[in-house]
Amino acid sequence: MSPRKSAAEARRTRERIVERGVAIASVEGLEGLTIGRLATDLGMSKAGILGHFGTKETLQLATLDEASAVFLRVVWQPAAHETPGLPRLRAVCEAWITYLEHEREIFPGGCLFTTASVEFDARGGRVRDAVARLHRLWRRRLVGELRLAVTAGDLPSGTDPEQVAYELVGLYLALNQAIQLFADPLAPDRTRRALDRLLAQA
């Protein structure tokens, strides 16, 4: 029926699948992301979906990769031009709040990393490993930025970057919960207040 597509068209189809996959998984989780649901949403056959990935696990890994690219683009890249250290960290933290508040088109069910973290934290397998790896990656970035801030003298020399990064992550987990579960409009400002305290006297 449908003629064989060019490589460029196939790539574009793959992108559409992954984009839709991120949206579904942010609501239903990476296990709740089913090939049949994707096929229905995109007007394709299940075999057409699966042809691009081979297995569901590979589809899940591709979906995680795309979520990672979105996070990089929305949270870290807009801050890239800021002065390294505290100014850049502050810009990242503010973009992170905006991301959790407004990125509803890409992640209608909230940050996919948070969802995937809890979903796979008690399992084994390649998806779990990828989730843990990505969380470590973003954590290391935060720690690196905090170290720069200490070196620059923007934070007290006694500051423990790992400790501050740990507390920062907690604030964003709380923010994701406040937005998704409680639809609490005060949560972004609560997060800013906590950030100010944390980064002023770390």
Add this chain to the structure above:
Amino acid sequence: MSPRKSAAEARRTRERIVERGVAIASVEGLEGLTIGRLATDLGMSKAGILGHFGTKETLQLATLDEASAVFLRVVWQPAAHETPGLPRLRAVCEAWITYLEHEREIFPGGCLFTTASVEFDARGGRVRDAVARLHRLWRRRLVGELRLAVTAGDLPSGTDPEQVAYELVGLYLALNQAIQLFADPLAPDRTRRALDRLLAQA
């Protein structure tokens, strides 16, 4: 085959189902908790399981209730005899750490409330409502205890109990992630350090 059981026996069977359900759901989530899996684990038929609840949704609600009872028993009750206010709050916070660290028999996949919160935060329905209600309940308890601490003069009079409770919840979300996803042995002490700072100068 099996003779009709007495009401007491039926109640005991129901307890066994719910207990096992909590363990499964803490790993697989409340949607991943299937009637077939429960039946296999307990050596029963699916109809035997379902007879106690009628629908999967009712089973999920019963499982949440049991998890709530466990949390009350392990985190709040041991602190009940402490002086209301900061001393009791401190005892709760320490028991909460122990709970996330060691309650592996009851919750092999970590705190069921955290799992369920993320799993249902983008959905509708009665299970989601129950999850939100329970989170609000525990949050209110924290706020109440913080208010007592302010009244007693154990925390500065300018303290915002809602703000501190928000940050406390974030710390425990971070702790659950650190234990479950990273198996980080430093996380309990990181949590204690953050707590000390938070409750010393709130």
Add this chain to the structure above:
DNA sequence: CCTACCGATCGGTAGG
């Protein structure tokens, strides 16, 4: 509490 069943959906494959 059981056996025996239902339609729907799951991930995945064969073949084109």
Add this chain to the structure above:
DNA sequence: CCTACCGATCGGTAGG
């Protein structure tokens, strides 16, 4: 990229 399948499992029901 499709149609047409596969065996397994899902929640749930009938009847005892």
